Amino acid sequence: MSSAKVITAAMLAIGDELLSGRTKDRNIGHLADMLFIAGIDLREVRIVGDEEDMIVEALNALRQRYDYVFTSGGIGPTHDDITADAVAKAFGVACTHDPAAMELMGAMYARRGMEFNEARQRMARMPVGSRHIPNSVSTAPGFSIGNVHVMAGVPQVFVAMLDVLLPTLETGSPVLSRAVVSPFGEGDIGTPLTAIQKAHPETSIGSYPRFDGTRFSTEIVIRSREPAPAEAAEKAILAMIAEIASAKAAG
Amino acid sequence: MSSAKVITAAMLAIGDELLSGRTKDRNIGHLADMLFIAGIDLREVRIVGDEEDMIVEALNALRQRYDYVFTSGGIGPTHDDITADAVAKAFGVACTHDPAAMELMGAMYARRGMEFNEARQRMARMPVGSRHIPNSVSTAPGFSIGNVHVMAGVPQVFVAMLDVLLPTLETGSPVLSRAVVSPFGEGDIGTPLTAIQKAHPETSIGSYPRFDGTRFSTEIVIRSREPAPAEAAEKAILAMIAEIASAKAAG
Incomplete structure (x- = not known):
């Protein structure tokens, strides 16, 4: 095994609903399956609620220890979606409305005759310096910053984002x-x-x-x-x- | 909410199979449901593999921060079941064959005409000072030490152990x-x-x-x-x- 390349990863699933039992997580198992096939070793998973301090602390612990960190949840348009702010805080950068995401989403809502209101614009916010993770299901992109990849909690969207993201990552020798x-x-x-x-x-x-x-x-x-x-x-x-x-x- | 009593908890799910995707965890969701009903706030979940250092580190972080810690997995009879040893190490006590568990399990195997061999005796090992968590499904008990409650990973056994354990715990004001x-x-x-x-x-x-x-x-x-x-x-x-x-x- 000495010559095998090992790439490690952690997941941080975010959301009060996972801790109250209201929602049964499906993203952890899916990520585990996909990383196993890709030859990336998932070493640790954490689930925390929608609390900034908890997210920042977990993120900083995981991103220093593993090659990749994948997150799910908390990037929607409502007040309890605080993941983008927490990730920005963890990296010590500002969280702003990303111009490219604003354009992408504005065009989509215009096409559908829907108002691109304050709540929806909230989904264009990301830490300065992020790269988009395209969202083929509902447009609003996830984002990557450093070795952290931030995706939606809705399983259909999480799956779609991961499908686009995974081929762009460095993978290890498959197990x-x-x-x-x-x-x-x-x-x-x-x-x-x-x-x-x-x-x-x-x-x-x-x-x-x-x-x-x-x-x-x-x-x-x-x-x-x-x-x-x-x-x-x-x-x-x-x-x-x-x-x-x-x-x-x-x- | 100022007069409400808040009791907090964390879960540590242990097992390589959860991280490789081979097994889809069902215990986290069940614990979340049961704690919510009981009025205990589940604040954080971690999943780690069968690695002693990882288990010890996670356990020590969680047991200091929350009122209760519940673990699942790693208390079976095989070489990759290292939870009892890791919990003992976290508490700085020895891990030995518990006399009461040996007696209980020895009697059960004798009744069933099965050999109480070295592997099965391994399931009677627990940190010195532990209290049993009865196992109505397959006899081999879980155990509690301090504020840490160690249960099996097989869902039927986890559910049975939690059913007995939960009424013995202090609960908060239900949400x-x-x-x-x-x-x-x-x-x-x-x-x-x-x-x-x-x-x-x-x-x-x-x-x-x-x-x-x-x-x-x-x-x-x-x-x-x-x-x-x-x-x-x-x-x-x-x-x-x-x-x-x-x-x-x-x-």
Whole structure:
């Protein structure tokens, strides 16, 4: 794994509604899927409410530690959408109505015969020096500043923005992943699996219990940036399953 | 709101599978729902992988800042279940096989004719000084130490543990919540809603856009610890909707 390029990321999901349970987040899981495929390691996620101090603190902690930070939420037109201001504060720059965004949005509202009022203009505000993240769904762009990428919380818009953003980012060596389903629970496989992990240090072996209401089974996932170590670990896991199954059949 | 008792909480969800996208978390949303009903304010959520340093750091940050910390994941029998060790390290105590948990689990496995092997015994390990959180699904208990409550990641077990734990905790004044659906998007309501929030400072008014693929509508949620301010804010919001609807009907 020494030659593999590792790019790290964090996500900051913003919104009181995620913490009150009113909205069940769907963006974290989607980002996790997309980054995994792209070969970017998502290392940490935080969810905070619509509070400037909390957003600034989390953002400053995450952007210093990881190559990329992705945020969702808080860039709409209402008073509780404070993400743009908080990001500007974190970077120590002003938050202003971006001229290009104003033009883009003004033209869209004119085409649709809708008033480009103060609330809608609020969506054109971003930290000075930001680059746009295009929004194919509802025009108002997200933005990137430094290594921070600010996207909408509405899942359809988040997905559309990420689709445009992701190909512009530097990605790492993709992680190869293979799964083996064990018919036995973690209690049966725990000890031999620990030995297999120790014997295959170039892989990361995860063990994920499933419970069907009556009994546990396990999905064992082998991750590696090179194919050979993953294959060797998979063979060892299959041999372990064979051994446990034989013992149970005989017992 | 000055007389209302506020109890705060954070959640730490632990597991590589949440960050790789392999598993979509369901415990955060469930905890958020349950705490909201109980009158405990969930203020922050973090998701980290199965890495001791990350868990220790997040735990120490959260337990000092909030009244309660709830964790999910990493207390199973396999090598990647390191939450008990990490919690012990955060509290500066030893992590040992808890005698009461060993007895409880030993009896269960004996009843079921299953070997209480090294891997299964691993689930009886907890920081010295922990109290059990009973597990009605699969016996192996979670545990509480200080203000930190450590529960399983498997959703059925997390739910069962939380059901037993929650009635034992100190709760705050419940937050009253009422929702008004606005047929108009945030662009239409943003400016008047800002004025309504300013005029009703004892409430927290959230605005949640919905997008059906064609147009935006908005769910407006008023939260308050006293009923009167919420009622007043609701009336103002209904008047705002009436005004926008009249203008559109006339226009």
